[in-house]
Amino acid sequence: MCIGGGASGRIADVLIQLNLRRPLIICGPVIIKYGYLERITLPLDHAGLTYGIFSDVPADPTDATVAAASQALQQQDYDCIIGLGGGSPMDTAKMVSLIGPAGGTVRDFAVPQDNASPGLPIIAIPTTAGTGSEATRVSIITDARNDEKLLCLGRAFMPSAALIDYELTLTMPFRLTADTGIDSLTHAIEAYVSRKASQYSDGLALAAMKSLFENIRTACFEPDNVSAREAMMLGSTQAGMAFSNASVALVHGMSRPLGAHFQVPHGLSNAMLLPAVTAFSVPFAMRRYADCARQMGVVPAGTNDTVATRILIEELRRLNEDLKVPSPQQFGIHESDYTTLLPTMAEQALASGSPANNPVVPDIDEIIELYETVFHSSTNVTAPIRSRVAQAL
Numbered sequence: 001m002c003i004g005g006g007a008s009g010r011i012a013d014v015l016i017q018l019n020l021r022r023p024l025i026i027c028g029p030v031i032i033k034y035g036y037l038e039r040i041t042l043p044l045d046h047a048g049l050t051y052g053i054f055s056d057v058p059a060d061p062t063d064a065t066v067a068a069a070s071q072a073l074q075q076q077d078y079d080c081i082i083g084l085g086g087g088s089p090m091d092t093a094k095m096v097s098l099i100g101p102a103g104g105t106v107r108d109f110a111v112p113q114d115n116a117s118p119g120l121p122i123i124a125i126p127t128t129a130g131t132g133s134e135a136t137r138v139s140i141i142t143d144a145r146n147d148e149k150l151l152c153l154g155r156a157f158m159p160s161a162a163l164i165d166y167e168l169t170l171t172m173p174f175r176l177t178a179d180t181g182i183d184s185l186t187h188a189i190e191a192y193v194s195r196k197a198s199q200y201s202d203g204l205a206l207a208a209m210k211s212l213f214e215n216i217r218t219a220c221f222e223p224d225n226v227s228a229r230e231a232m233m234l235g236s237t238q239a240g241m242a243f244s245n246a247s248v249a250l251v252h253g254m255s256r257p258l259g260a261h262f263q264v265p266h267g268l269s270n271a272m273l274l275p276a277v278t279a280f281s282v283p284f285a286m287r288r289y290a291d292c293a294r295q296m297g298v299v300p301a302g303t304n305d306t307v308a309t310r311i312l313i314e315e316l317r318r319l320n321e322d323l324k325v326p327s328p329q330q331f332g333i334h335e336s337d338y339t340t341l342l343p344t345m346a347e348q349a350l351a352s353g354s355p356a357n358n359p360v361v362p363d364i365d366e367i368i369e370l371y372e373t374v375f376h377s378s379t380n381v382t383a384p385i386r387s388r389v390a391q392a393l
């Protein structure tokens with residue numbers, strides 16, 4: 001990892017260190033608009049390295065995006081792939097690194113498949129803070145045939161290098177800063193309460209949630225605040241490392257179907273769900289959620305677990321209010337469409353595997369109830385089901 005302001009300018013040095021000479025750069029059109037592509041291609045030109053560019057990655061890339069980028073890869077003798085942008089281009093780059101040389105469909109690589117053998121080397125350069133994809137063994141691509149976001153896991157998706165340069169996030173508008181920032185915060189919280197958490201992931205998750213929560217409002221309301229942007233970028237990468245080792249949980253499991261069926265941006269769908277899913281899960285991991293509250297500084301260090309978790313839920317609701325997170329209804333989803341799809345969304349959420357890492361593993365009916373809870377307001381929470389709480393205690 002190269003970390004810090006200007007780190008992306010070291011791309012040529014990093015490639016040469018890795019004995020790589022001919023990258024295909026995968027990005028979205030917005031990267032060209034903001035001049036970030038040049039910040040990568042100029043050092044490559046200076047070093048005399050040749051490269052190709054695939055700049056057609058949309059938000060929420062599909063198997064068709066991967067197929068088109070794989071075709072671009074096959075046009076020349078590329079020896080590595082640079083994923084430049086948010087999670088969408090980075091995840092596309094990861095999938096193309098396997099499918100480009102060897103063929104196959106995205107579904108071939110989806111869970112429960114464990115993708116251990118790497119394809120072409122991947123160099124990740126994030127421009128959001130963020131999915132943390134630069135530091136994870138995860139790629140998420142939508143199967144357009146049945147509107148399902150496929151979770152693909154394995155060491156094969158771990159980038160060989162990551163250039164983590166907060167200067168690339170300075171132009172992010174309010175909504176994108178808020179959504180990607182809450183995504184990162186969700187990674188940190190879910191990694192910490194996950195059934196797969198370890199001492200290694202705990203340290204990263206706790207450091208990340210502190211940086212992210214303390215800086216997210218400043219980054220949103222003062223976009224030029226360099227220290228807030230830097231803290232968000234570092235927190236995002238740390239949260240990525242945490243959840244890559246501990247997994248995410250129920251928020252992410254339920255978030256992906258909202259994105260796949262209704263095109264809700266990933267961070268925003270997490271934000272819509274975070275207070276309600278936290279309230280549902282708190283009784284099953286009181287100490288862990290209380291640690292989050294204390295670490296995020298929403299209560300003093302000596303606060304007991306009951307008070308700390310109550311205030312944590314209140315603070316997550318207040319964050320959604322301050323960052324103007326809409327409900328699914330306010331986002332423009334018709335209630336009849338939402339209601340019709342609830343059983344499918346609940347099934348897809350469970351099938352992704354992420355809910356199995358939650359402190360309490362919900363059944364289909366509980367997932368449907370949680371989706372219903374947030375439909376009219378992203379700050380709605382319901383009391384956990386009483387029989388479940390009795391089990392926890």
Ligand SMILES: [Fe+2]
Nearest residue numbers: 131183187252
């Ligand atoms: Fe995420």
